[in-house]
Amino acid sequence: MIRPLLPGLLISLALAAPASGQQWRQYQPDGGSYRIDFPGQPAEDVREVVTDVGPVRLRTSSITIGDKIFMTITSHYPRHVAMGDPQKNLDGARDSTIRKVDGTLRAEKRLDVGDKPARHLLIDLPRGNLADALLVLDDHQLLQAIYVGPQRAEEPPEARRFLGSFTLLR
Template structure:
């Protein structure tokens, strides 16, 4: 085989190696070891102080964005486990308020402040409609919000389910 015949093969191999899938799933463990999840791209992390139903906590948000859809996990620690469970509705309500969506009891996985709440709502954000899909979980004194937010037609069901189902509090 001549070198001239190998050049097109090398060019094709280099082009394929340079391509990356839209969703580049990777295992992620939080810096403090409090959860594991699979992100569809490299995440970044930020911490800020927030008020959740009357308690002030430092909330850490780890998020990645793919094609305008954000995949995020936020976590905070309450003073005790009962307060963590009781704060879940406030977390859920704050996100619904952020997108101007009405609260619907039908979206609750565990009404009345149980250990898990769910949400699937459409509202407005960034100048247009947005869809919010997620879960709010309490484990011990720690609270988690695991969410996917994007344009209603662009929130991919398979990737949303993969992200949500991969979440594991530790």
């Protein structure tokens, strides 16, 4: 089962990413399998994390604007890992993330992005924040697009624009 690495990355990237003006621009990481619109030029980080299934290569791209974080995370799992049932993997990613951030699942929608299984999650976070996330399982990659900002009754329009622009390439 795969485990997302979201909680620690959210904290470190929120502290490290520079603030910037809000000019939406199309972004595709080098060698990336997706395209998305960010509200500015995201900072990038690539690292390898040792996990119980072996080394997982992570690519994060993020930008912080005021009290809002826009981020993508690509987790490349080793080819020898049997990925199993994609819906169970997405369930595990959801549950692990909610537990690690001490959040409460407000809403979840199962969907497909292209022909890949995906989830759209709204998670109420401590201290009055909201995570609005898209998780897509593409073979041995878990692709995540995440918006974190102040809690609102409805999905924030900037989150809708960010997540709605996510497109798989291929």
